[in-house]
Amino acid sequence: MLDKLQRALGLKTNPTIFFTSAALAIVFVGLSVLFTDEVDRTFRGASEAVKTNLGWFYILGVTSFLGFLLWIAFSRFGHVRLGGKDARPEYSNIAWFGMLFAAGIGTILMFWGVAEPINHFANPPLSGLNGQVADLSESAGSSEQFAQRLRELPAPEGAAGPLSEQAATEAIGFTMYHFGFHTWAIFTLPALAFAYFAYRRGLPFRVSSIFQPILGDRINGPIGKIVDIAAVIGTLFGVAVSIGLGTLQINSGLNGLFGIEIGKSTQIAIIAVVTTIATISVVLGLDKGIKWLSNLNIGLAVGLLLFVILAGSTVFLLRGVIESAGTYLSAIVPLSFWNDALPADGWGWQGSWTVFYWAWTITWAPFVGIFVARISKGRSIREFVLGVLGAPVAFSLVWFSVFGLSAINIEWENPGSLVGPVVQQGDTATALFAFLENFPATEFVMALSVFVVVIFFTTSSDSASLVVDMLTSGNTLNPPTRQRVFWAVLEGVVAATLIAATGQEALQALEQVVTVIGLPFFVIAYLTMYCLVKAIKQDVPEEELLPRRARVVLEARRNSD
Template identity: 75%
Template sequence: MLKKLERVLGLKTNPSIFFSAAFLILAFVVGSILFTAEVDSVFRAVSNAVKTNLGWLYILGVTSFLLFLLWIACSRYGNVRLGGKDSRPEYTNVTWFGMLFAAGIGSILMFWGVAEPINHFANPPFSGAHAQVDALAGSMGSPQDFAKRLGEMPVSPGATAPLSENAANEAIGFALYHFGLHTWSIFSLPALAFAYFAYKRGLPFRVSSIFHPLLGNRINGPLGRVIDTVAVIGTLFGVAVSVGLGTLQINSGLNELFGVEVSGVVQILIIAVVTTFATISVATGLDKGIKWLSNINIGMAVALLLFILFTGSTVFLLRGVIESTGTYLSMLVPLSFWNDALPAGDWGWQGTWTVFYWAWTITWAPFVGIFVARISKGRTIREFVLGVLGSPVAFSVVWFSIFGMSSINIEWNEPGSLIGPVVQEGDTAAALFTFLEHFPAPEFMMGFSVLIVIIFFTTSADSASLVVDMLTSGNTTNPPVRQRIFWAVLGGTVAATLIAATGQEALQALEQVITVIGLPFFIIAFAMMYCLVKALRKDIPEEELLSPRARSLLERERKRREAEPEPD
């Protein structure tokens, strides 16, 4: 029956995966609208249980992914080319980086570049006074009074005091921990696995293909279809969280610029407009729409970064970039294994920040992973890992150093000006625009920033629709445009429906769902590492694992022996 429906609709996909995923996503949306309180209660309870009892697994898992990627890049498998021996990259390094950045966490950097450092500056993770800060934020008083009371707050010996110099360093360190090597490890691991099994074994771009060393041809059976259906659902909902954040930020920017009301109706209109742009982009294909938008977007983001650098405290920020790099490197190893274990029995700060980030990120790792694999054919494993980990992370370090240090410097000079609206009032979405009020031509720069967010939003939406179509069909060559349009529209519909149903509460409920859905993705990721190594050991001849210089010497020796006369 599903095959017949596929033919009637003119699709070219795996009907079991396509229709199962679409049905379950729509059923969840309808259920969330009709039974919002019940769904929220169930997922909140399960989410809290996961964070309390299995949060350590999330921390250990992402650190394990990073160590595995560094090992495989430095090992002899690093010379293996993702494709045939003569394959070469389809995109230049600059274009490749722009597409990586735009489809990865570009929109997230715009949202959290100011908001996260200023939150940690006012409420340091190592302060042990989170409840006191939350109580102060909920009390009445001016932003200046709030800043004064934070600065006078007593803390335990050895703990970090809010608004202190140590709090500033730790704020940057934690922001880079959340959006640096660990986040890109979550993206890189599935991307490498997708690229290997697609280009070396010729398997379709589906999550089930990664399990070929374990399941064999059973990846085409019921078990493989279940894996792919779960991956589609998790990916779409993971992207929906980003869509929600982007919508809130665009709405806040329009409110600052034109006094547009911050409301569900406006946010739905924003989603409708951006989804229309994404649909047009995805219909034009990867090499036109997404590539063109990505190149424009990275240029605009760099322009905004340079504007903050040269119109702000330039020398202070240049020194801050270098110092922040050292802070990140010094905190990287301790944070990679920090589990907020003390005081005993108090999960504390990490459950609501790091664990949520990792769970959220890994749910849309298949989306970013397949997209990165799709644009990375022809690169060696070493080039792939170092490029995917190196370039975006380096940009993130510079971004958070400049935006984070600038926001902290503004708060030091004008107490309450940023932590008032962002921390005291909890208006995280408006953090960037409040920040830009302290720079020249604030209205123009706010409008410029809104445009950047819209384009980031569009590239994420059209990339997601392209990747979800790959997950359901396994095909990358000439799939019907209507399929990609369907997923682009469905993604926008999911976000719009949730906002229309319960507004901000729907996004909070979705965050709970993502934390729960992230758990099976972590288990899948551990299996990815095992399957990838098993496949490499079986598929790659010993000679191909040699370095290019060693292969050249071996080839010369082989030719020399062939040229020698046969012994009598």
């Protein structure tokens, strides 16, 4: 039946994966609209249970992924090329980095570049003052009064007090922990596995392909299809959360620029515009669409970064970037294992931040992983790992240092100007624009920032559409355009329907869903490490595992004989 439907619609896909994934997504949207409270209550309870009982599993998992990647990169397996020993990269390093950046973390930089450091500056994670800060948010009057009362909160001995210099250092350390090597380890691990099994074994770009060393031909059976369907649903939900957050940020920027009302109708219109641009990019294809938008966006983002450096406290920021690198490197080991086991005021801070981030990020892992694998043929495992981990993290360090330290400096000089809207009022979507009000040419820079946000979310949407279609299309690397268009539109419909149904509350409910859905993805990631090593040992001859110089010497000896 599904095969007949596929032929009738002119599709070229795996009908079971395609139609089941689409149906489940549509059913979930319908249930969210009709039974919002019930769906929210179910997933909220499950989410709290996961955070309380399995948060440690998420923390240990991401740290394990990072350790594994560093080991495999510097081991003898690091010499293996993705595509064979004679394969070479299809894209230049600059173009490769641009696509990595836009697909994986560009949206996060724009949304959290100011919001996260300011949150941690006002509410230091290690101080145990989470409950007291929340109470102050409700009881304090003006933003200035809120900032003053934050400074008066007594912190435990040795802990950072709110809005202190120690809190500023801690804020940068935690922000980089969340968006540095650990985030990119979540993306890099599946990306490496996808690339290996696609280019060395000729398997399709599907999550199930990773498990061939365990399942064999059963990856094409029911078990493999269930894995792929779960990956599609996780990707759709992860992208929907990001589209929702981006919509709120764009709406906030347009409100500040033109007084456009913040509300459902405006947000749905924004989603429609972003989805339309993403669809056009999908139709143009990888090289003309995503690549062009990615390169444009990286240029605009760098321009915005340079503006903040030059128009702000330049010397302070340049010194701060270097100091932030040291802060991050000194904090990464203890934070990698910190589990908030002894919260000072009941339920700990980490469940609402780190555990949620890791769960949300890992739902993006199939999407970003397959996309990165798709553009990385010909690179060695060592080059792949160090490139995918190194370049985006280096840029993220500079970005969060500049924006985070600038925001902290502004708050020091103008108490309440940022902690008021971002922390007291909880409006993280407006953080970037409240920040830019303190710079010259405010309206122009805010307009540019809105444009950059739109393009970042567009590239994420069209990249996700391409990847989801690859997940559902079996062995077809370039399926019909109409299929990619379908997924681009469905991503927009999911986000728009949720906003139309219940507004921001629906997005909060979806975040709970993502936290729960992240759990099986962690199990898959653990198995991925085992499958990858087993496959390399089975496939790659000893000679190819030798360093390049040793291979050249060996080849010369053979020729002389």
